[in-house]
Amino acid sequence: MDIFVQQLVNSLSVASVTILIGIGITLIFGLAGIVNFAHGEFLMVGGMATWFMVGAGMNFFVALVLAGLLVGALGFAAERCLFRFTLNRPMNGFIMSIGLSVILQHAVIRVFNEFQKSITDPVGLVWTIGGVDIIAMRAIVVAITAIIVAITYFGISRSRYGMALRASVADRDTAELMGIPVRRYVTGVFIYGSLLAGIGGALMISLFPITPFTGSVIIIRGFAVSLIGGLGNVGGAVVGGLVLGLVDGLSAGYGYPEWTDAYSLVVMILILVLRPQGLLGGTLGPKAS
Amino acid sequence: MAALEVRGLRKQFGGVVALNGIDLDIDTDRVVGIVGPNGSGKTTLFNVVTGVHPATGGAVFWHGQDITNIGAHRIARKRLVRTFQQAMSFPGLTVDENVRIAWEQGRKGDGRWASPGMILEFVGLAPLSKAIAGSLPFGSLRRLGLAVALGVSPELLLLDEPGAGLNDSEAQAFAAVIAQLPPQGIGVCLIDHDMDMMADLCDRLIVLDFGTKIAEGPPGEVLADPKVREVYLGPDKKAAAS
Numbered sequence: 067m068d069i070f071v072q073q074l075v076n077s078l079s080v081a082s083v084t085i086l087i088g089i090g091i092t093l094i095f096g097l098a099g100i101v102n103f104a105h106g107e108f109l110m111v112g113g114m115a116t117w118f119m120v121g122a123g124m125n126f127f128v129a130l131v132l133a134g135l136l137v138g139a140l141g142f143a144a145e146r147c148l149f150r151f152t153l154n155r156p157m158n159g160f161i162m163s164i165g166l167s168v169i170l171q172h173a174v175i176r177v178f179n180e181f182q183k184s185i186t187d188p189v190g191l192v193w194t195i196g197g198v199d200i201i202a203m204r205a206i207v208v209a210i211t212a213i214i215v216a217i218t219y220f221g222i223s224r225s226r227y228g229m230a231l232r233a234s235v236a237d238r239d240t241a242e243l244m245g246i247p248v249r250r251y252v253t254g255v256f257i258y259g260s261l262l263a264g265i266g267g268a269l270m271i272s273l274f275p276i277t278p279f280t281g282s283v284i285i286i287r288g289f290a291v292s293l294i295g296g297l298g299n300v301g302g303a304v305v306g307g308l309v310l311g312l313v314d315g316l317s318a319g320y321g322y323p324e325w326t327d328a329y330s331l332v333v334m335i336l337i338l339v340l341r342p343q344g345l346l347g348g349t350l351g352p353k354a355s
Numbered sequence: 356m357a358a359l360e361v362r363g364l365r366k367q368f369g370g371v372v373a374l375n376g377i378d379l380d381i382d383t384d385r386v387v388g389i390v391g392p393n394g395s396g397k398t399t400l401f402n403v404v405t406g407v408h409p410a411t412g413g414a415v416f417w418h419g420q421d422i423t424n425i426g427a428h429r430i431a432r433k434r435l436v437r438t439f440q441q442a443m444s445f446p447g448l449t450v451d452e453n454v455r456i457a458w459e460q461g462r463k464g465d466g467r468w469a470s471p472g473m474i475l476e477f478v479g480l481a482p483l484s485k486a487i488a489g490s491l492p493f494g495s496l497r498r499l500g501l502a503v504a505l506g507v508s509p510e511l512l513l514l515d516e517p518g519a520g521l522n523d524s525e526a527q528a529f530a531a532v533i534a535q536l537p538p539q540g541i542g543v544c545l546i547d548h549d550m551d552m553m554a555d556l557c558d559r560l561i562v563l564d565f566g567t568k569i570a571e572g573p574p575g576e577v578l579a580d581p582k583v584r585e586v587y588l589g590p591d592k593k594a595a596a597s
Binding site: 226229230232233236237239240241242243244245246247248 | 405407426427428431432436437438439443444445446447448452455456457459460461503506507
């Protein structure tokens, strides 16, 4: 039982990172129709920036915020300089994002090197709750993600801007004719999604080592999360992340750990075959005009 | 000076000339109808005026300001609002949410509607405010499209075939709602194929054919115009009719 609870917490902490990247992917796809393959590299850059800042003596949580802002700025630059020109040609955006992903990998290797990077546990505590040992940093990762998910969810479902965003995801043309500045929302979503990827990268390096190639692995998981829940659906990204995190954690604990990725992708394939719109229903993305 | 002035408006799709130098003046205190056969450029005219498609030439002025090609959302924010042939709504959201989204955008306008509920009352959809838009019957969906457009606080509303697909009683009820708009300071310019409804509802008719304006004036005069009769009935039938 103790091992099960520990595996559950581990699963949730892994799920947290994939949820953060999944929310960004799902929002960007839902609004802009762009399958942004570079989103994984945004996470990697966030992790590398955190490694650099912590190595330079900065407090981890300050570095986390700065990494989020840095990658948010990177997302802003990518949208303004690249993806705004592919808004009506999503396939061009997809191919461009693959190119950007490779460029970011090489840029990071050039600035640092290709070896894996890690930081010491920023908290360094183990909490014993009901006889179960829980690594505090893992619980903090889950808590930070829960706060971000709550802010995102309520922001989207309750606020004026969130309603306009949902309208823009549902039908870009109609939203524009209501006076909603959809292009500005696309930029905002790129910044927010990228900021979450940066925070996800910071949280990830607090748990695991990362390399310049981590992004290309995590992006598959990010898309799996988004597709399982339903592309374009924020709630779906959370559910997808939890499903994948649990499958990961529990298979690592009780199945064949080397098969962890395969289990996750089998779950994704099964869901897409049996329920193509994802568990909570998603969008096909905006119409290309 | 009319609120909406269209001068020499042209739109080409490749080699096809959809609008060929259209001139229009539309004010906000009346109902103006745009009629013409299929492919005459009516919807294209709305699309270009409201920034959905860029103009190839000519200009659109709104209260004297050039708004040609400035983008759909900017034009809507200037309270020049249009609807599509399909009802303008978000099927996954409730009726209230649909109107609220538009109202949030439009409430900085003239503040005509104190709440989205007032708009729903006006179009007769208040009892269905909690219904999911996608589950509405067609007639109610049309009303929702109108409610959404009204939410943006339009000064001039361009309605693209609002009566399409409605049965006679629904179309009459819809026309009655439209007729209430000009007295409230909301001008209406609408496209429809129901000539009886257009003749009853409109103060003025504009007839397009092959992207060109061929007639304009009070409905009685326009419908008696030989050029208009030829467009609608064809030369042989016209001869037979006369």
